[in-house]
Amino acid sequence: MAYKIEKAEMIAENIFEFWINAPHVAKNARAGQFLVIRINDKGERIPLTVSGVDGDLVRIVFMKVGKTTMFLSTLGEGDFIEDVAGPLGHPSEIKDWGRCVVIGGGVGIACLPILAKALKESGNEITGIIGARNKSLLLLKDELASHCDELVVCTDDGSFGYHGFPVDILKKKLEEGVVDCVWIIGPAIMMKITSLATVPYNVRTFVSLNPIMVDGTGMCGSCRVTIDGETKFACVDGPEFEAASVDWNELMTRQRTYTEEELKARELFEDHTCECGGH
Numbered sequence: 001m002a003y004k005i006e007k008a009e010m011i012a013e014n015i016f017e018f019w020i021n022a023p024h025v026a027k028n029a030r031a032g033q034f035l036v037i038r039i040n041d042k043g044e045r046i047p048l049t050v051s052g053v054d055g056d057l058v059r060i061v062f063m064k065v066g067k068t069t070m071f072l073s074t075l076g077e078g079d080f081i082e083d084v085a086g087p088l089g090h091p092s093e094i095k096d097w098g099r100c101v102v103i104g105g106g107v108g109i110a111c112l113p114i115l116a117k118a119l120k121e122s123g124n125e126i127t128g129i130i131g132a133r134n135k136s137l138l139l140l141k142d143e144l145a146s147h148c149d150e151l152v153v154c155t156d157d158g159s160f161g162y163h164g165f166p167v168d169i170l171k172k173k174l175e176e177g178v179v180d181c182v183w184i185i186g187p188a189i190m191m192k193i194t195s196l197a198t199v200p201y202n203v204r205t206f207v208s209l210n211p212i213m214v215d216g217t218g219m220c221g222s223c224r225v226t227i228d229g230e231t232k233f234a235c236v237d238g239p240e241f242e243a244a245s246v247d248w249n250e251l252m253t254r255q256r257t258y259t260e261e262e263l264k265a266r267e268l269f270e271d272h273t274c275e276c277g278g279h
């Protein structure tokens with residue numbers, strides 16, 4: 001069975017939003033979960049976060065970074081994706097926590113609207129903090145604002161909103177004593193540094209380890225991570241974990257392992273663009 005792309009749009013620099021008709025995923029998907037897509041029968045499987053649900057449609061948001069996302073970005077409205085499996089992974093722990101802060105960095109921002117909406121519906125007060133390198137990389141700002149009591153936008157270069165990192169805003173909120181629970185979703189370095197800020201305040205802090213996944217099925221072993229001294233798989237046991245339990249140094253070393261291979265695959269794809277997806 002193939003899955004139709006009903007809406008496709010570039011929503012920020014090199015960042016694309018697709019709404020895919022996948023009723024079986026849309027019906028069951030909850031905040032924090034992901035799906036695995038395969039563009040065609042020769043393509044590789046990649047995990048992407050469920051960023052939104054609307055009736056039978058499920059939203060993915062992806063940045064054109066490697067071979068598969070580059071091929072994906074060439075598709076548009078009316079095109080089909082061969083496989084869409086999901087929802088996968090454990091959902092976020094949604095309950096009445098009190099005052100929640102949801103923080104997104106880069107493409108990780110795409111995961112926040114569905115999370116903020118679910119937390120809001122459970123009676124929480126929500127502060128959103130999002131950060132991107134510059135204005136052109138900000139995404140889903142207005143949609144997220146509609147689910148938050150307050151939204152603070154940060155850019156590294158000061159081209160929009162607060163000039164600096166989301167962690168600076170979080171620190172102020174923590175000092176004011178107005179935070180009961182925190183979610184941080186973004187690049188590993190951002191999640192590590194931002195989560196360190198909550199440690200002295202003993203505030204529950206969740207991070208989502210999607211960036212270290214490769215196939216998302218528990219088979220490749222690339223998402224192995226040490227949590228409180230125990231080996232876990234981000235795709236099977238996560239993707240969300242308590243930040244203080246994560247061995248960040250090991251995680252970031254493992255992430256670097258694939259950088260060279262990904263670059264090579266991307267170069268090959270660029271030299272050989274056809275419907276087989278670079279294979």
Ligand SMILES: Cc1cc2nc3c(=O)[nH]c(=O)nc-3n(C[C@H](O)[C@H](O)[C@H](O)COP(=O)(O)OP(=O)(O)OC[C@H]3O[C@@H](n4cnc5c(N)ncnc54)[C@H](O)[C@@H]3O)c2cc1C
Nearest residue numbers: 048049062063105106107131132133186187190208210211
């Ligand atoms: C749960 C999860 C799901 C994801 N799902 C998808 C997906 O579905 N599709 C997809 O394409 N990608 C997804 N990603 C993102 C993917 O991992 C990107 O490679 C990653 O977000 C890098 O994006 P970027 O280059 O825009 O980040 P950067 O531009 O490097 O960083 C983004 C922001 O993080 C903050 N930051 C960065 N470095 C620091 C630092 N040293 N200290 C403090 N703050 C810092 C800054 O505010 C910065 O603007 C997901 C990521 C996560 C965590």
Ligand code: FES
Nearest residue numbers: 214216218221235
């Ligand atoms: S992503 Fe391959 S085992 Fe988890």
